[in-house]
Amino acid sequence: MDVRDLGRITYEDALEVQLALVEKRVQGYIPDTLALAEHFPVLTLGRLAEERSIIDRVYFEERRVPVVCxxxxxxxxxHSPGQLVLYPVVDLGEKKKDVAFYIDFLERTVARSLRRLGVPAERDGSRRGVWSGGRKIAFIGIALKRWVAFHGVSININNDLEAFSRILPCGESGIKVISVRQVLGHSVDMTRTKEIFTRQFVSDLQSEYSCETRSIEYHAIRGEVKKSGGGNHGVEAAGTFRKE
Amino acid sequence: MELRLPELSEKNNETILTLWHVAESERVSTGQDIVEIATDKATFDIPAPCSGTLIKKHKTEGEKVAPNGMIAEIREDGS
Structure with a gap:
């Protein structure tokens, strides 16, 4: 399994990276891959977003926050810096062709990682996402091509939450959001946080899908994302280490 | 050939056709994405099961699709 830390990256560039990974995964050229990212401020609208999802459009216009469909x-x-986004590019076709099970899996692995950080986190049987004390802390939205899943989960870690009050998160009114920083009363180290989420994800993927992942290739990405594309999916890898 | 909604095992969720990638009368190739559907938290691109011509769309963008519901008809090459 590959793990790619994209660092701080625009939403569009991360999507470009994902689409390249998906194409290669569909062709069988690469193993399942977990990409990690933080995004510059951006409001994203999934396929089922409604006009009413943006409560305060002026707020985002004044801050020049792009809105991306x-x-x-x-x-x-x-999304904004301090929020961790997990983009697993995983072939469900060779594991289990069940979209609901995969979303359940994402919720479970994120909740377990949060608990390892000391945050009480749980799933809600009637609503998607991951919750802490009745407030939403992680948000899910995925896509599939040929049963290869991409997009994923965003988790509020150290990020500012003000913008969430200017939208209807996930289209639902009355939702309160929270972050790891708010729960714990202090910020957490993002490098350690990424490692916790990565280890938990890989472990849970193995156990819940009964698949064998002999090793993890971790590509720590630093610096700018290359716009030229190419054989490295448009990303410059600054370092690599192998974990067993 | 009939193109029907595949089994996604997405429980308790309605499925909506969100995007057509091709037009009626357009040629399609096996494996080419021809239509996107969405459930609550997931989108899914449905590929063409054969090469041929998309002769009829049975649903428009924004319409619900029932389990195993008909989405389109494709006339296979050589048929």
Missing amino acids: SNRGGKATY
Whole structure:
């Protein structure tokens, strides 16, 4: 399994990277891959987002926050630095062709990672996402091509939550959101946080899908994303280490 | 050939046709994405099961699609 830390990257560039990974995964050229990212401020609208999802359009215009229509499932959500986004590119066709099970899996692995950070986190049987104390802390929206899943989960870690009050997160009114920083009363180290989520994801993918992942190739990406594309999916890898 | 909604095992969710990638009368190739559907939290591109011509769309964008519901008809090459 490959793990690629994209660092801080625009939503559009991350999508470009994902689409390249999906194409290669569909062709069988690469293994399942978990991409990690933080985004510059952006409001994204999933395929089922409604006009009413943006409550305060002026707020985003004044801050020059781009609004991007995305090909993922779900409705409206907001990304900004300090929020961790997991983009697993996983071939469900060779594991289990069940979209609901995969979303359940994403919720479970994110909740377990949050608990390892010391955050009480749980799933809600009637609503998607991951919750802490009745407030939403992680948001899910995925897409599939030939049963290769992409897009994924965003988790509020150290990010500012003000913008969430200017939208209807996931199209639902009355939802309150929360972050790891708010729950714990202090910020957490993003590098350690990424490692916790990565280890949990790989472990849970193996156990819940009964698949063998002999090793993890971790590509720590630093610096700018190359716009020219090419054989490295448009991303410059600054370092690589192998974990067993 | 009939193109029907595949089994996604997406429980308790209605499925909506969100985007046509091709037009009626357009040629399609096996494996080419021809239509996108969406459930609550997921989108899914449905590929053409054969090469041929998309002769009829049975649903428009925004319409619900029932389980195993008919989406389109494709006239296979050579048929």
